[in-house]
Amino acid sequence: MSGEFSCILNAWRAHEPELRGYLIHRMSDPHAAEDLLQEVFVKAMRQGKDFCSLANARAWLFQVARNALVDHQRLHKETIEVSEELPAPEAPAEPLVALSACVARVLTELSPEDRDIIEQCDLNGAKQSDYAKSHGLSLAATKSRLLRARARMGETLSTNCKVEFDPEGRVVGHVPRK
Incomplete structure (x- = not known):
């Protein structure tokens, strides 16, 4: 050997x-x-x-x-044959879509000025310059008001809807109010 x-x-x-x-x-x-x-x-x-x-x-x-x-x-792992008749599981709603009901409710809780600028510029897509002209404001004042209104809305959403954000600031979930 x-x-x-x-x-x-x-x-x-x-x-x-x-x-x-x-x-x-x-x-x-x-x-x-x-x-x-x-x-x-x-x-x-x-x-x-x-x-x-x-x-x-x-x-x-x-x-x-x-x-x-x-x-x-x-x-050799075991597999189980799944019937083709099983319904596909429903995809969970995107966090932002699920949050839409809470956003609508929070908008009603904002001051009329904050609600107006957010609805016009963010939800209806109006240009900030057009909003400024129609309300007799400078563009800088409009941008400032919009930022403050968004901040107040964010605080209200966080408080009332328990909105959770990821590290990049994107909505990842919320707890709806009853």
Whole structure:
């Protein structure tokens, strides 16, 4: 027997019972565990001289056994046939769409000036310059009023509707009022 095979056989004899126990413990089928054990042995044999230069043959064998076990489980995982007649689950409403009822209610709670500028500029799409002209304001005053109105509306939404924002400031959810 050549030196490379004796090195592999010695390591195999030393660690085979432990590897077998490891695989049998993790698999429901002892015959499949034996098959995987043989795969590990074959991979060790294919290493040839390189196997003998391993710093920790036991660790290598267990890593190969773990990988074989994972591959086996991926290939043989149980699947359940699903009927095509099942209705598709309803997609949850986008956070902003679900928040629309709360926004409508909060608008009624704002001052008439705040409600007007938000409805005109943000909801109806009026240009700020047009709003400024029709209300006898400068563009800078209109921008300032709109920013303050948005801030007050945001505070009211946060308080009354428990609006949650992500780190970028986007709405991610809310708790509607009764």
